[in-house]
Amino acid sequence: MERVLVAGATGYLGRYVVKALKQKEYYVKVLVRSKNKLNQEGPYSSPSVYDFVDEVVVGDVTRPETIQDVCSDVDFVFSSVGITKQKDNLTFMDVDFKGNLHLLREAERSKVQRFMYINVHGAERCPSTLIKAKQRFTNELKHSSIPHIIINPTGYYSDMTEFLAMARKGRVFLLGKGLNKMNPIHGADLANVCVSAFAKENSTIKVGGPNVYTYHEIAELALKVVSKNEKVTTVPERLVKFSLPFLRIINKKQYNLFLFFFYMMTHDVVAEPHGKMGLKSYFESINEQEGK
Numbered sequence: 001m002e003r004v005l006v007a008g009a010t011g012y013l014g015r016y017v018v019k020a021l022k023q024k025e026y027y028v029k030v031l032v033r034s035k036n037k038l039n040q041e042g043p044y045s046s047p048s049v050y051d052f053v054d055e056v057v058v059g060d061v062t063r064p065e066t067i068q069d070v071c072s073d074v075d076f077v078f079s080s081v082g083i084t085k086q087k088d089n090l091t092f093m094d095v096d097f098k099g100n101l102h103l104l105r106e107a108e109r110s111k112v113q114r115f116m117y118i119n120v121h122g123a124e125r126c127p128s129t130l131i132k133a134k135q136r137f138t139n140e141l142k143h144s145s146i147p148h149i150i151i152n153p154t155g156y157y158s159d160m161t162e163f164l165a166m167a168r169k170g171r172v173f174l175l176g177k178g179l180n181k182m183n184p185i186h187g188a189d190l191a192n193v194c195v196s197a198f199a200k201e202n203s204t205i206k207v208g209g210p211n212v213y214t215y216h217e218i219a220e221l222a223l224k225v226v227s228k229n230e231k232v233t234t235v236p237e238r239l240v241k242f243s244l245p246f247l248r249i250i251n252k253k254q255y256n257l258f259l260f261f262f263y264m265m266t267h268d269v270v271a272e273p274h275g276k277m278g279l280k281s282y283f284e285s286i287n288e289q290e291g292k
Contacts, residue, residue, distance in 0.1 A: 189275025
């Protein structure tokens with residue numbers, strides 16, 4: 001039985017990866033900052049992973065002394081570690097770059113067979129510090145002695161719930177004209193791609209979902225699911241760009257997250273289609289759950 005260490009196991013994608021690995025009969029070891037989240041349902045209806053985990057290690061990748069020898073008994077390492085909505089004072093460089101780098105160094109010392117990292121597709125030129133941190137780590141990974149597998153998804157369905165949240169309030173705001181395209185993917189479908197990709201080495205895989213939408217179409221779909229009349233407001237790019245310096249002064253971390261989403265929404269982000277789960281049915285399930 002091959003053994004996999006999963007870092008980021010309590011996040012949206014990590015939970016699906018843990019479940020998919022167990023279903024493929026891998027030995028699943030997870031690295032978490034706290035055990036408490038393992039038996040809870042995850043964000044955006046992602047599954048509880050408690051029943052799919054063979055071993056739990058508590059540690060923090062930003063504190064290398066807490067993860068010593070964490071890779072000593074595993075064949076593969078999977079990492080989706082990164083800042084999403086953390087409320088502490090850690091930066092993207094602290095977590096997305098340095099945290100993953102600490103884990104990579106442990107993997108190198110233990111001479112694991114593969115290191116898989118979840119990056120992002122289509123944002124290579126985005127000026128956000130978030131993307132710079134991720135790109136800096138992928139460069140380190142590509143030059144590592146360990147064979148790498150870099151997964152570049154277009155976007156998660158969980159990210160699309162922001163459209164649903166706005167739709168419930170009766171109006172969806174789009175940055176730019178809303179005509180750029182994306183094919184986001186469900187976490188379960190992406191997890192299956194990840195698990196299958198452990199057979200590869202020194203590969204970069206671009207992954208999208210089964211359907212391509214404009215952002216305007218995603219907004220219309222969200223409004224339809226919540227049974228609201230179509231109210232979509234587009235915010236001109238020049239107005240967004242004018243306001244960005246003020247946001248940077250107010251909250252630098254939120255500025256960089258906003259800059260990332262602004263970049264993605266004003267560029268086409270389409271990759272090879274995978275999976276079968278549609279965005280409409282995902283919106284319906286989330287809407288039903290939120291309505292309970």
